[in-house]
Structure formats: structure tokens, C-alpha cells
Amino acid sequence: MSNVHAPAHAHATNALPIDEQLVLVTGGGRGLGAAIVKAFFHEGADLVINYRFSADAAEELAEAVRARGGNALAVEADVTDFRSVVAMFDAARAEFGRPVSTVVNNALVDFSFNGDERERADEIAFESLAQQFRGTVGGAMHVIQAAMSGFREIGSGRVINIGTNLFQHPVVPYHDYTAAKAALLSLTRTFAKDLGPLGVRVNMVSGGLLRTTDASSATPESVFDAIAASTPLGRVTTPEEFASAITFFASPASRAVTGQNLVVDNGLVMD
Template sequence: MELKDQVVLVTGASRGLGAATAKAFGEAGAKVIVNYFQNSDKAQQVVNEIGSDRAIALRADVRNPDDLQLLVEQANHHFGQPITTIVNNALIDFSFNGDDRKQLNAIEWQDYHKQLEGSVGATLNTLQAAREGMTQLQFGRIINIGTNLVQNPVVPYHDYNTSKAALLGMTRSMAKELGPDGITVNMVSGGLLLKTDASAATPDAVFDIIKANTPIGRVVTPEEVADVVVFFASPSSRAVTGQNLVVDGGLVMD
């Protein structure tokens, strides 16, 4: 299915990588659901940039299955067709600051559970809510957002890194089940991005280190990762599923 014929749900799309991804799909001609949880004003700004004729902002807590079911119903009614593509991007209450991260003597299972619920749990909710429509179409594109810290945990954010490692396992498992229905499931894993709300707490010295050690000589932007997400929804990726593509300028070579 061409991008212009797709209806794309981007979770956590009011800011950062989510906003860049929503706009990239909008530029490609897709219809876009800008999901948000708290910041309706920023979500509406993203809609305005895409165009209100092709985008809508819908609130949902991705951790809540009922919220996702309602969002899917609203989107189907608004666009007159099922959701074809999901980008599981939402990040639950996390700041990338290695100095303040919880280490082994302080971290608790609740910290792990929060991140697992926000990545694996949220992805389960979106897939269950939208699968019926994709199965009817015999077409679907699922793109999960991961991290290069799974391959190289240079900063051991124990809870976050573990949740994304689990999401990679889920990506591959779901690719196996959903493939016969024409649904592909892939992951795009960026590094620290220049610069988002989540990375705002990261000291400038860390960005300098990444720049010095990255083959392309700079820190990757949200827009550059978003372009790869769009690729996984495009016809060019139709034979690719169960894969994890690291997009960090070559810092991690997997």
C-alpha cells in the first residue's frame, strides 16, 4: 500500500521523535493520528503543520486498553478506513540523565514495571486494538521504537534498556504471528537524539563524546530517525519483517 493511502497512528506524537515522525508521514501524504496523553496544545500544533484535512489529534493513555480501543474507533470514524500503520513511540516518564539514573542499590521492580508497561504493554494494547482492521485489509505496518543501548549499554539505564530489549523480543515474535495476515513488524533503534525533551537533561559533554565517536561526525536528529520509520511503512520495505535497524550514525554497528 502506498504511503498516501495509509492511516498512521503515532503514539506520543506531540513532541520529540514522535512529532518528527508524524510530520514525516504527513509530508509523505499519509493520514496521521497524532496521539498524545497530556499536551493537547503541542499535539494540535503538529496537526496544524501537517494539515487538519489529513491529521487529527487524539488523546489516549497507551497503557490503557480501553483508551486505545476508543482511539481506534474515533480514527476509523474520522478517516472512514482502518488504521494501517502504527508507530509505537510513546515514552513514559523518563529522562536521559546518566548522573541521576538509578543504580543497582536503588532501583526497584516498580521502575522496571513502569518502563515495561510503557513499551511492551503499550505495544500490546495498540496491536490488539488495531489488528482486526489490518487483518481485514490484509495489510499492516508496525514500527516499534527501540534504542541502541540494547546493543551497547554505554549508559546502563537498567529499567529503560531492559524494557526496550523486551520490546525487541516482542517485535520478532509478533512478526512471526502476524506475517500471514500481511502485517510486518520491525523496530527502529536510535541513539541519543539532538535534541528532544527526553534528552534535554543530558549534559552537553555527552553529546560531544557521541559526536567524536560517531563515524558521520555528528549527533543524529529526530528527523533522520523519522525518515527510516517512514521507510518501514513504505512499499520499499514490503519483504522486511522482524528486523531491528539501528539509526545512530554508525556509533553502534550491529
Template sequence: MELKDQIVLVSGASRGLGREIARAFSREGARVIVNYFNSAEQAESLVQELGDKAVAFRADVRDDGQVKNLFEQAKAHFGSPVTTIVNNALVSFKFDPVKNKDAFAIRWEDYLQQLEGAVKASLYTVQAGLDDMKEQKFGRIINIGTNLVQHPVVPYHDYTTSKAALLGFTRNMAADLGKYGITVNMVSGGLLKTTGASAATSDEVFELIKASTPLRRVTAPSEMADAVLFFASPWSRAVTGQNIMADGGLVMN
């Protein structure tokens, strides 16, 4: 299915990377559901920017009932079901190496919050879209990961562990859903310049990343968004269960 024919749900799309992913799909002609939880004003502003092929719906993607309602609203609005899911939402996390909890301070509750935001939310969005994807014999699921799983230069214990679990989720779903024409992949970025989550990162850290990266620059959210498009496009139709690093070559698989 061409990008222009897809109906794309982007969770956490009102800000940061999610905003750029929504813009990227809209640029290619797709219809876009801008999911948000707290940022209603920013979500509506984005919809105004993208035009009549975009709509904003509020839902806490950690709540099964709200997610099901979100998919029903989207289907009713566009007259067709969601074809493509981008699990991007990030729950209550800042990339702050100074305030980050170390091994002595981290608590299970911190892990649980991030696991629910990454894996639980992705499970709910995938299951909400499965029946329609199976019927259409087409589905694209793209999960947002991090290169910290392979290269934990800063030990963000709870965040990185949740993304490692999401990678396992991605590959198991890919193995299970391929027979229905559904692909499941992951795009993993490094620290992006700049999003709300990375705003607390110092210039010194960004400069260190820049100097360590083959491209000699820090990846922008719009660049990572383009990598997400690949997994939704016809060019990736034989690709599933994969994890692409969109970090300028900092981590090479």
C-alpha cells in the same frame, strides 16, 4: 500500499521524536493520528501545522479501553481503519546520566513503569488494529527501540530492559502476523539531539557521542523519523522482524 494511502497512528506524537515521525508521514501524504496523553496544546499545534490530513486524539496507551476507543475514533474520522502503527510513546523518562538510578537504587517499580510503557502499550495498540489489518491483508507496525540494548554506554536499567523486551515482542509478533500481510519491525536510535527526554544530557555527552560515531554527528529526530518511513514504505515489503540502528553507525549489527 503507498505511504500516501496509509492511515498512521503515532503514539506520543505531540513532542520530540513522535512529532518528527508524524511530520515525516504527513510530508509523504499519509493521514496521521497524533496521539497524546498530557500535551494537548502541543498536539493541536502540530495538527494545525500538518493540516486536514491530521487529527489529534488523547489516550493513555497503557489503558486497553482508551486504546480501543482511539482506534474507533480514528476510523470514524477518516472513514477507514488504521493501516500503520508507530509505537513511540515514552513514559516518564529522562536521559539524565547524573540522576539515573544505578544497580543499588533501581527498584522493580521502575522496571514495571517502563515495561508497561513499552510492551503493554504496544500490545494494546497492535491488538486494537489487528482485525482491520487482517481483513485488509496489510499492516505496518514499527516499534521504537534503542541502541543501548546492544551498547549500554549509560546503564539506564529500566528503560533499556524494557526496550530489550520490546525487541522480543517485535520478533514474536512478526513471526505470528506475517501470514496476514502484516510486518512488524523496530527502529533503534541512539541519543537524539534534542528531544524533551534528552534535554538533561550534557553537551560533554553529546560531544562524546559525536566523536565516537562514524558520521561524526549526533542523529537528529528528523533523521530517525526517515528510517521509520522505510519500514512503512513499499520498499520494505519483504522485511519483517528486523531492528535497524538509526544512530549514525555508532552500533553496527
């Protein structure tokens, strides 16, 4: 019997296996984003690799996925520009003939991880925070809102936001970055509440320093060693380990999970 007239919440248990999904990763051309793309490729998903400036890296990654039997499309879009984001989703539908089912909000707009050079609390301007809010919160909002027509068509959807363990362990004065990610956690929970009746699950995965990405490549080995010594497992998390945790939130195994923040840092922070 058709369920075309069923209320929206009747679709809440819909959960596509990852190998039947089309997954969009923002900032997916390099660093952690590339590791996330590869993790979903290994799970059998089709992929949309968003980039802003890293065209060559994104195209090379898409080509590598296709060379190994997968399906991937690299698409340029500035997540702070809603029209650009909508155009990206239109390009994905045109290429794959179906809507995006999972989005990973990984893009980090105009930020440098240089702890020794960051502005301190008594000198940072609000504009620095506003810039990060535009990229982190505004970018995620644009992606989620552009995905909603497809989520409604499918009857479900997955949103996975990337956070930080600096909420709980603010060892570096990244005031603007951390404040924006904290706001993204709040958005994760309010959107989870609002979109749940449509079968859309919204979660966050948070980490700390990763060994090694573009962002952490200049980190002294002594810092990695100190972090490893502070974790119960005696290790620094790799991008691949972090990305593996992200795929859980796109899988049917997480169908009863929404509004949560999973910290993946080998136990450095226990929330």
C-alpha cells in the same frame, strides 16, 4: 476474479503506498513523535497523533498539518489502558472512514532521561522495571491488538516499534528503560512471526541520543561532541534523520522485511 476466499497468506504482499495510508503515532505530540508525524506528512500520509498529556502540542501539530494541506487528528489515549486505545482507533475510523494501516509505537510512559540520577544496579527495585514494562511492552501490545481488526480488513499492516541502541552500548544506567526496550525487541520478533501470515510486518527502529529533542535538551554540548567523535560519520543523529528511517518500514520498499531491528545512530553501534 475475487480473492475473498483466498487464504490469509495470499495478502502478504499487499503494500499500500504511504500516501494512501492512515498512520497512527503514539506519543506524537512533541519530541521525536512530532518529527515522526512530520516525516509521514511529507510522504503524504493521513495522520492520527496520539497524546496523553501534551494536548496543546498535539492539537497545534494537527492544525499545522491541516494548514499545509494534510489530514490529521489529535487523539488523547493512555496506551497502558486498552479501552482507551480501542476508543482512539474508533475515533480514527470515525474521522477518516477507514482503518489505520500503520502504527508507530513511540510513546514513552513516565520516564526521565537523567543519567546522573538513575538508580544503580544494586539499588533499583523491580517495580521500576515493571512500570516501564507496562508502558513500553504493554502499550505496544494494546496498540497492535487494537489495530488488528483494521489490518485484517486491509489484508496487511505495518507495526514500527521504537527501540534503543543501549541494548548494545549500555553507557548509561537506564536499567528499567533498556530492559523494557529489549523486551519490546523480543515482542517485535515473536509478533512478526505470529502475524506474518496475515500480511502484518513488525519491525523496530533503534537510536541513541538525538540532537535535539525534549528528552535530550538538557544534555551538555560536550556529550554531543563526544558521541559525534565516536561515530564513523562524525555526527549525532537528528530526530528528522531518525524519522526518515521509520518511514521506510511503512513503505512498499520494505514489503519483504519483518522482525528486524534497524539501528540509526550514524554508525555508533553496528549490529
